[in-house]
Amino acid sequence: MSDVQIKAVTDDDHAQWLPLWLAYLRFYKTELPDNVSQSTWQRLLDAHEPTHAALAWKDGKAVGMVHFIYHRSNWSIHNACYLQDLFVTPEQRGAGVGRLLIEHVYAAAKQDGCDKVHWLTHETNATAIQLYERIAERPGFIQFRKML
Template identity: 55%
Template sequence: MQIRLAQDADFAQWLPLWKGYQTFYKTDIAESVTALTWKRFLDPAEPMHCAVAEIDGALVGMVHYIYHRSCWTAGDYVYLQDLFTLSNLRGKGVGRALIEHVYASAAHEAA
């Protein structure tokens, strides 16, 4: 399994994960918001990020996280907003690996 930042070419595999996440939480996010969110993930000037879990070329999980300012500290916070893995891989370490990626990203930014 490889954990990496999402790339433009990942959209077609990311979208079913994103839709699965929405189904799990019984919500339906507008396509225009989904398109904007994806665009933000790919923009280095945006504080929003998407990492994906990949096994044998297939995306099997995703995590979205956002850096934001705080009134309580000089440094930024990292908010893990969305986490989703394919149901047949739950309990197999995919979600944990995605969370660990967010931890590592936050530690790198703080350094």
């Protein structure tokens, strides 16, 4: 994977980020209004926001993305890091790009004083779960939610 580089997003990356973001939403069979995607992009660039993003680059093209958010925890003095969105293009899946993106988040969160990285995936995402079980622990919690 030495030919893949992970870099934080910049203003110039929107044209590479947007197709990955839209493909990620399609993967999870959902759509968002354009203004939500635009707001997400602006937050990713805003240094005052707790949300961050990086792209995986190969041969001058973005082939993966990750979004992560720092947040307080009542169980620790330090912040935690929620890895919210992770996507790798179908052509690059299984080549280590997802692992590199997660390791980027681990390193950034550690450098920024977080003591935990956590995330969710859909129970049908078997390929991703195989990776996640190799690089993280599965704590056994079940998610509940109510949309407001």
